[in-house]
Amino acid sequence: DADVTQxxxxxxxxxxxxxxxxxxxxxxxxxxxxxxxxPGLGLQxxxxxxxxxxxxxxxxxxxxxxxxQAQAKFSLSLESAIxxxxxxxxxxxxxxxxxxxxxxxxPGTRLLVL
Amino acid sequence: GxxxxxxxxxxxxxxxxxxxxxxxxxxxxxYLYWYKQEPGAGLQLLTYIFSNMDMKQDQRLTVLLNxxxxxxxxxxxxxxxxxxxxxxxxxxxxxxxxxxxxTGTRLLVSP
Numbered sequence: 089d090a091d092v093t094q095x096x097x098x099x100x101x102x103x104x105x106x107x108x109x110x111x112x113x114x115x116x117x118x119x120x121x122x123x124x125x126x127p128g129l130g131l132q133x134x135x136x137x138x139x140x141x142x143x144x145x146x147x148x149x150x151x152x153x154x155x156x157q158a159q160a161k162f163s164l165s166l167e168s169a170i171x172x173x174x175x176x177x178x179x180x181x182x183x184x185x186x187x188x189x190x191x192x193x194x195p196g197t198r199l200l201v202l
Numbered sequence: 203g204x205x206x207x208x209x210x211x212x213x214x215x216x217x218x219x220x221x222x223x224x225x226x227x228x229x230x231x232x233y234l235y236w237y238k239q240e241p242g243a244g245l246q247l248l249t250y251i252f253s254n255m256d257m258k259q260d261q262r263l264t265v266l267l268n269x270x271x272x273x274x275x276x277x278x279x280x281x282x283x284x285x286x287x288x289x290x291x292x293x294x295x296x297x298x299x300x301x302x303x304x305t306g307t308r309l310l311v312s313p
Contacts, residue, residue: 092244128210128305129305130206130290130303130304130305130306131245131290131303133300133301136300146300178244178245180245188233188250188252189233189294190235190247190250191247191301192247193237193244193245193246194244195243195244196242196243196244
């Protein structure tokens with residue numbers, strides 16, 4: 089299922105570098121999310137966007153920024169990467185038009201910061 | 203705040219039933235979800251249940267919800283080796299539509 093795609097799938101970078109992770113969706117959903125997954129910690133919400141002009145901080149937004157360039161695109165930036173940002177990053181989408189508002193996840197980006 | 207807890211690990215034999223448990227603290231939860239994550243993949247929605255239901259069945263999957271005890275379980279009948287994965291429960295409260303995830307239960311199915 090390629091409705092939610094993420095690029096790159098894997099990335100190695102050095103401390104202090106700026107990197108961007110991209111997410112695109114073809115589901116026509118209005119809401120998009122960025123999560124990070126660390127072993128034993130489940131998923132933590134970084135940022136979320138309910139529409140193109142709506143951006144909100146999640147639980148762990150420090151050190152990250154986002155841009156909602158269009159309804160279908162939501163990118164996550166690490167302005168100056170640090171090693172403890174090494175994690176698996178997931179983008180997700182949902183539709184406000186459904187009551188259960190199921191979130192659909194991309195395949196993830198594995199990021200290693202050296 | 204909201205909290206969702208799961209046991210970390212479950213091991214079963216192929217053909218047996220698996221029961222994965224989850225407890226949550228938010229009494230205003232509206233929907234509860236089960237997601238499956240296979241190695242190297244994203245989270246795949248398995249099923250969800252609305253908070254005014256106590257059971258939902260979907261083929262080999264049965265979800266039981268005890269709202270009084272804030273306890274959710276996922277039963278997988280006739281577990282197969284392909285069911286080996288990490289299973290996450292998640293809950294959604296009222297108002298802001300944030301999902302709160304548990305830490306995941308790793309299910310290992312042996313032949």
